[in-house]
Amino acid sequence: MLNKLAASELVLNDDGSVYHLNLLPEDIADKIILVGDPDRVAKVSKYFDNVEIKKNKREFYTHTGTLRGERITVMSTGIGTENIDIVMNELDALVNIDLQNKEFKTEHKALELFRMGTCGSVNPDVQVDNMLVTQNVVGLDGLMHFYQDYSFENEFSKNFIEKFPYEKIKPMLYFSDWAEEMGEYYKDAKYHGNTATFPGFYAPQGRQLRLKALDDKFLETLNDLGVTNFEMETSAIYALSKLLGHKAITVNNVIANRRRGEFSADHHASEKNLIDWVLERIIK
Ligand code: R1P
Ligand code: URA
Numbered sequence: 175m176l177n178k179l180a181a182s183e184l185v186l187n188d189d190g191s192v193y194h195l196n197l198l199p200e201d202i203a204d205k206i207i208l209v210g211d212p213d214r215v216a217k218v219s220k221y222f223d224n225v226e227i228k229k230n231k232r233e234f235y236t237h238t239g240t241l242r243g244e245r246i247t248v249m250s251t252g253i254g255t256e257n258i259d260i261v262m263n264e265l266d267a268l269v270n271i272d273l274q275n276k277e278f279k280t281e282h283k284a285l286e287l288f289r290m291g292t293c294g295s296v297n298p299d300v301q302v303d304n305m306l307v308t309q310n311v312v313g314l315d316g317l318m319h320f321y322q323d324y325s326f327e328n329e330f331s332k333n334f335i336e337k338f339p340y341e342k343i344k345p346m347l348y349f350s351d352w353a354e355e356m357g358e359y360y361k362d363a364k365y366h367g368n369t370a371t372f373p374g375f376y377a378p379q380g381r382q383l384r385l386k387a388l389d390d391k392f393l394e395t396l397n398d399l400g401v402t403n404f405e406m407e408t409s410a411i412y413a414l415s416k417l418l419g420h421k422a423i424t425v426n427n428v429i430a431n432r433r434r435g436e437f438s439a440d441h442h443a444s445e446k447n448l449i450d451w452v453l454e455r456i457i458k
Contacts, residue, residue, distance in 0.1 A: 313409025367402025
């Protein structure tokens with residue numbers, strides 16, 4: 175039958191749950207907080223009124239419950255855009271594909287996705303321990319080269335593409351279509367900026383332990399092109415949300431100012447502050 179997916183395309187576990195996330199459709203809320211670190215899931219769900227679902231597989235931990243009476247899910251993605259590929263496709267399958275029949279549903283459901291993460295800053299003036307909301311994102315990771323592209327152009331993206339000097343890296347630029355709608359939650363964030371998503375933590379982020387990075391001036395160059403901060407997931411979250419029809423917004427707590435060599439003096443307190451800050455705003 176048209177649209178019926180083969181068993182090898184949409185892989186399910188014995189109980190009918192999606193393969194990596196290990197979840198059934200009823201296990202998730204329409205509002206989902208995505209965190210990188212699996213340990214951060216319980217640090218978030220401890221504020222819930224109750225937790226009805228706790229499931230995990232590999233680095234994907236999920237707690238669903240209610241907060242101030244509203245149903246909400248918090249899920250860990252682990253590190254990197256390759257994990258986001260799994261998270262976004264399997265979350266979408268949970269709401270937009272009939273898992274038993276393996277057919278696309280006729281009615282589309284849009285999830286609200288809130289990445290709550292940490293990041294480094296390439297702008298020397300951005301102070302650590304503050305919240306930075308992503309408006310535009312530059313994917314330097316490569317995941318989206320494997321999907322149909324969507325074109326997106328604004329002043330930032332035009333300037334970035336024109337002046338980006340590293341020929342062997344092909345940047346992909348995205349922005350949140352939902353910046354206005356979802357940005358309402360985060361109007362009072364200290365910073366709104368342009369984020370770069372990297373495919374690694376060391377040389378891709380300009381760190382040199384025993385190995386040399388591409389260029390000593392990489393972060394400075396990005397800043398000159400209008401980038402404010404960097405982390406490892408948002409390009410894939412924004413791009414796949416756009417293609418799959420979900421609403422997404424990222425707020426990251428800045429824990430490192432790389433241009434000044436500063437790191438948060440107490441990143442545990444800073445993480446708690448991030449959780450309080452987000453929960454206060456996304457559920458009234
Ligand atoms: C690197 O230490 C990790 O921290 C950031 C990066 O994006 C990467 O996943 O995000 P989280 O704080 O969500 O883990
Ligand atoms: N997240 C990153 O990916 N890099 C940093 O330096 C800090 C947080």
